[in-house]
Amino acid sequence: MRRDRTFDFMVKAKDLKLDVSHGPILYIEDLNVSFDGFKAIDHLNFYVDAGELRCVIGANGAGKTTMMDIITGKTRPDSGSVYFGQRIDLLRLSEPEIAEIGIGRKFQKPTVFEHHTVFENLELAMAADKRVFSTLLARLTGAQRDRIDEVLGMIGLAEHAKREAGALSHGQKQWLEIGMLLMQDPLLLLVDEPVAGMTHQEMDRTAELLVSLQGKHSVVVVEHDMDFVRSIARRVTVLHQGSVLAEGSMDQVQNDPRVVEVYLGE
Numbered sequence: 701m702r703r704d705r706t707f708d709f710m711v712k713a714k715d716l717k718l719d720v721s722h723g724p725i726l727y728i729e730d731l732n733v734s735f736d737g738f739k740a741i742d743h744l745n746f747y748v749d750a751g752e753l754r755c756v757i758g759a760n761g762a763g764k765t766t767m768m769d770i771i772t773g774k775t776r777p778d779s780g781s782v783y784f785g786q787r788i789d790l791l792r793l794s795e796p797e798i799a800e801i802g803i804g805r806k807f808q809k810p811t812v813f814e815h816h817t818v819f820e821n822l823e824l825a826m827a828a829d830k831r832v833f834s835t836l837l838a839r840l841t842g843a844q845r846d847r848i849d850e851v852l853g854m855i856g857l858a859e860h861a862k863r864e865a866g867a868l869s870h871g872q873k874q875w876l877e878i879g880m881l882l883m884q885d886p887l888l889l890l891v892d893e894p895v896a897g898m899t900h901q902e903m904d905r906t907a908e909l910l911v912s913l914q915g916k917h918s919v920v921v922v923e924h925d926m927d928f929v930r931s932i933a934r935r936v937t938v939l940h941q942g943s944v945l946a947e948g949s950m951d952q953v954q955n956d957p958r959v960v961e962v963y964l965g966e
């Protein structure tokens with residue numbers, strides 16, 4: 701895929717300018733990584749358009765987590781390229797720098813601050829330096845309050861703003877954590893198995909939330925629950941043995957004989 705190869709040497713991560721004028725916000729090309737000789741990612745090509753909501757499925761060990769780890773700088777590949785927009789080479793950036801330029805990640809297990817209220821959790825997420833929490837409380841501007849209220853509405857927790865996060869249900873904690881990521885206004889949001897352990901009602905609500913994020917944010921969701929994937933996905937990527945086996949609508953991939961054989965037919 702065409703990409704302008706301009707390198708921003710000497711520029712601080714936060715000053716890098718995202719360029720999505722060609723469409724994709726994420727370019728992964730010919731990516732490879734091995735662990736002790738085992739190819740976890742094998743000549744992987746993967747593109748996500750700006751504003752897109754993409755689902756990634758694949759059997760255990762297909763390489764989904766490893767791909768997310770490479771995007772966020774946690775794992776370094778052996779070869780290949782990973783670009784954020786056309787110009788930002790993610791392989792040159794550290795994990796904190798990647799977060800700073802607008803890539804947020806939600807892990808499977810919620811990690812909210814249980815002894816703080818929902819509101820305070822969102823407030824804390826706004827601070828780049830988590831140690832400033834005690835001083836931040838007194839200094840919220842009107843715009844910051846408005847942003848917290850807006851996110852509370854998006855995640856459906858406005859009525860729970862004053863509750864301790866530890867008292868929330870599992871699903872509500874997951875939404876709060878997505879809200880905490882939203883406080884950083886990420887351009888790309890990576891979400892790992894968001895509905896594991898949720899009730900059906902919570903799953904429906906999570907689907908609505910993720911669908912509402914597309915457009916303003918690009919979202920990549922890794923999920924095993926096929927009904928959930930069907931309920932949100934516009935485009936689905938099936939990973940198998942570290943590369944893309946199939947890509948398309950849920951109907952297309954579900955009817956692909958190779959997919960049926962290696963994954964859905966299990």
Ligand SMILES: Nc1ncnc2c1ncn2[C@@H]1O[C@H](COP(=O)(O)OP(=O)(O)OP(=O)(O)O)[C@@H](O)[C@H]1O
Nearest residue numbers: 735736739740758759760761762763764765766767
């Ligand atoms: N740090 C590591 N060291 C050694 N092997 C690893 C490491 N990380 C991943 N692997 C292996 O690489 C393969 C791909 O793992 P990965 O976690 O990316 O798959 P996955 O698609 O996320 O699977 P799951 O659905 O189970 O989370 C697996 O066989 C895993 O055991």
